[in-house]
Amino acid sequence: MAKRSRAKYRGTIDSITVPPAAAAPSFSAVVLEHSAAGNADAAQAEVPPGPSSRRKPSGQRIRLIWIGQRQIAGISAGTDLEFEGMVSLVDGIPTIYNPRYEINCRQERT
Template sequence: MPERGRIRARGVIERVTIAPASATPSFTVLARLDQDGRIGAGESIRIIWMGQRRVPGVQAGVALRFEGMLSRVAGTPTVYNPRYEIIGRPEEN
């Protein structure tokens, strides 16, 4: 996986974290990149939507295709405010 730059990838959300009401709004997910992704299959990536307390349809188990600028935050690959498309939901399995 590149250290920085624009990426397109897909993965499955493993964990969702919502900032508490007393903090600046943010919605964070940890996703595992899948085999069909172009980069780092099997690696985890953090995706953060700033200013959001929730993102409709985004929950654990959902498969996403996303695109955005990759950076490393505390060693973890991170994408802020990506474009995304939901490509699968848990109830479809």
């Protein structure tokens, strides 16, 4: 992954972090990225939407940070989403600030 590059990913939220009320508002989520080919070498590949394109996590963790937000509706641990933005390394972790995102719904089994 380049030091600063624009990329589109798909993954599952592993954890979220909300700072204390006295701190500046922000909302952070750590996502386990799903790769198109099932390995970390394909980390920047675009993955088409839909249940048939669901992949296992490649192990790469990406941090998403929304500045000025204390919570984001629909964003919680276990949520699948597609997201894109400018990726930078912050404290050695790939990070995207204020990403564009789309929550992927899961089909219920009948």
